[in-house]
Amino acid sequence: MNRVRVLLGQRARRDGAQVALWAGGAGLLAFAAYAGVDGTYGSEGDRTSLLAAALANPVILLFRGLPSGTAPGAFIVFLIFPWLALLAAFMSTFLAVRHTRGDEEAGRAELVAATPAGRTLPIVTTVVHGILANALLAALIAGALIAVGLDASGAALAGVAAGAVGVVFLGVGLLAAPLVRSSRAANSASVWTVLVTFVLAGTGNALGTPSDDLTRMESSWVTWLSPFGWGENTRAFDADQWGPVYLCLFVGLALAAIAVALASVRDLGSSFLGERRGRAEGSALLSHPVGLVWRLTRGALLGWAIGGFLVGVLSTSLASIVAEVGATNPAVEDVLRQIAGQGSIAQGTVTTFFTMIGVFAACVAVQTVCRARQEEAHGTAEPLLSAPVHRVRWLAGYLAVALLGITAVIGAGVLGAAAGIAGGDGDASLMRTVVITGVGQVAAASVFLVVTALLFVVAPRLTIPAGWTLVLVAMVLGLFGPLFQFPEWLVHVSPIAVTPLVDGEDVDLRGLWWLLVATAAGATASLALMRRRELAPAG
Template sequence: MTLLWQRLRRDWLQLTLWIVGTMGLALAGLSGAASTYGSEQERTALLATVMANPVILLFRGLPSGPDEHAFIVFLLMPFLVMMAAFMSSFLAVRHTRGDEEAGRLELVSATTAGRALPTVATIVHGLLANVVLGVLVAVAFLGGGAPPEGSLLAGFTAACGGLAFLGVALFAAQLMRTSRGANSLAVWVLVVTFFIAGIGNALGTPSDDLTHMESSWLTWLSPFGWAENTRAFDENLWWPALLCLAAFVVLAGAALALQTARDLDASIIPERRGRAAARPALSSPTALVTRLATGSTIGWMAGAFFAGALSTSLGSVVNEMGSDNPAVAEMLKALSAEADLEQAVVVVFFTMVGLLAACAGVQTVARARQEEAHGTAEPVLASPVQRVRWLADFVVVGFVAIVLTCMAAFVGAWAGAAGKDNGSDLTSDAFVAAWGQVIAASVFLVLTALIFTLAPRWTIPLGWTLVTAAIVFGLFGPLLGLPEWVTNLSPFSVAPVPSNGDVDLRGMWWLVLAIGVGAAASLAFMRRRELASAG
């Protein structure tokens, strides 16, 4: 009980942000969908459009009819599960492999708690967090006038999805030697299973009236697919959510068995042995930071290339869809504020690229906190390297990661536009959207650096929370009916975009000012503060 209380005290603010944010997404979806797709005719038309172009299902749930609340679940369920999954993954790694790296687990294990009890406390902690999240999601639907059974099922499904990824992260923490590796493995499993569910839905069989989709077998390989197949407010199937619970039980049990069997500070997958002597390319602190960020940057670039290719290759299809279905046209115009549909598609997809670029930047600066907490920053700073130079290296490398991510998206857009009659115009639009998202993503880079200097222990949770909130406001704000001023709080919403052959600068100068002030302030504060240990 003492261990559990310690974890709750340590995480109360982070969990509050995740749980309230997930509930807020459900509430916003209820009000936004009611105003944007108020009639059953509009919802039926949009579902028919989805069946005609299954690629949309890569980023949405499983269509389960035109009922208002079933339609909201179609729009939101994958993202409710995703937020629960991120919350659970970070929680699991933080209190298992993270505590082990920091030396806290060794101290606890030396007491009467033993080896297994800290992991049991983490499992109970994650279980309680997801129960609260599920209850509040159900309350959000009930408060919006949704039927009780569907509301309870929606909340139960979101909680079960989070628990499935709690199990994934607990198991990853046993496999990998570092918390960085465990978090990376858990996040990659999350991303891959998200797209497996989307591809499985896209390969499914639509109903004759084009309002339902029967997912393919591929969807059943993913916790997201299990969650979507509960079909809340339509068939109300509870048993697919139980598959998420079964995965949690199996993975958590396996993690607990491995924790008690392996040596402390060891891992199932051993670390790769390093060289006896560093290469000449690692002769500077900048080169060291570059080496640390290379793997993750390549991963973000790969995702950005895919999004960029879709942004131009799908333009003509969506243009045809928009002419047949005004609801699609209005949706894209609301998301991008562009009149031309093909241009709107480019802007929407590059907003997603901006998210990936922001993640690349935030993750790079977060490594500075990890290096500091793990004690590996101290030997570097004991050399002639100054604190300001050390942090500046992470900021510069993070900016390069942002630029490379957006460049990869532009290359993908160029490849997708090759051979099209208006390929040069689409490529030009993609270039403008790419550098606009470089500016937007850089805001999160300097904000994370500023948090690192002022409140180092909040660097990782608060940095990722800001990105999550911004993408919800920026990408889903118009669809959810949020006020314009709320949507414009997201840098993604006010970044420069192409507009009828010209460039709409929108809030570019404000973003540039924020970047300059944030970068200067973070470096100035870094000059004055001492190293902060893990805590």
């Protein structure tokens, strides 16, 4: 027991700030959701109208939860539960990989395994640590909902359901770590599992059966293939079903038990899935730092670009649908007006979806710079920089590829928007809004790129946690700020929320020039400071 306590203390010291950010962010999102719903959908008629629109056009359910009635609590869960569970899922997978495969790569696991703790006790401790982190997240969500006056039993179920989904993905991360060779591969496998199951739950809801009054939806069987679907089917503040919570906990602990069993038969540093053999000779592209960075990051960039394309398709194919909803629901129209200024509701819909694509592009930027930090921490950057490659040139390679990735994601979104118009006989005039909004999101994502690069130069150990925290905060402010009636100045803290707008026939540049100045200044400063920066090992 003393050994577990010591290992838990070590994990708490390393993860305290990150867990607080993830769990605290979930609690704040739940608290803000009530204020937003109360101010924007205060009447039952507004909530009924929006639910009817969602059930009549099921594709909207891809990004929302499971409709379970018009009560304020149930309506809040419908709007934000998938996102609360998504925060729990990402927190859990990153935590699991960091303390398993990540510790192996850093050499910590071998040192701990040489003590009486052995090889399996650290993984057991990680399971306990992950469960406690999700319990904290669940408690903060429940506490936020109770604090605004909602029913305690429904609030507790909503919080516990989100935490239980996190426990499932804790098991996913623990299982991915021994299967693949590196922490990067384990994180990639875990993240793609999260994203695929997130979409799977939304698809299952869209294929479900609506009630006669269009306020509830019975999930299809597809939803039950996803942990997000299990959490949504608890129906907090409505039926209050605890069965799916037990299912989440059972599956999560079963996956964790398998991971513990695998640890007892696996050599440290090895993996059950072998790596693909490389070619005998490298391509000429690898003779240049930019080519090497491209080789290391191209798979991730392709994945984000595919996501951008799909969201782009939705942006224009749903524009007419949302315009019809806004015409009958003043609350929806008001939210879209806040996003799109004086433009049409269809333009507001495009702007909203391209704000999401901007988040994807920001993720590409942060992920690429974080890859530089991982190369440095793992010791693979040192032999490269010992060759005739200046460290400024090395960092510039990551910035160049990240900018290429940003452009590729936004460009894929623009192509997707064009495909949505062509495939659905949509309004071709929306392409002007698509292009202008897309260009603005390139500028916004570039700000995340240079800020993360500055972090990498001046505070390298904060690169990964702080970089992803910036994206999370920007996403909440940019995507949920207008919906939750945040003050305008607070929403505009997010770069993705101050990009140019198309107001009818006019274009409001808003904060474009500030974004461009910040990008130029950040890029210049990061490259200049990199000249004198020493390599920083893992910490």
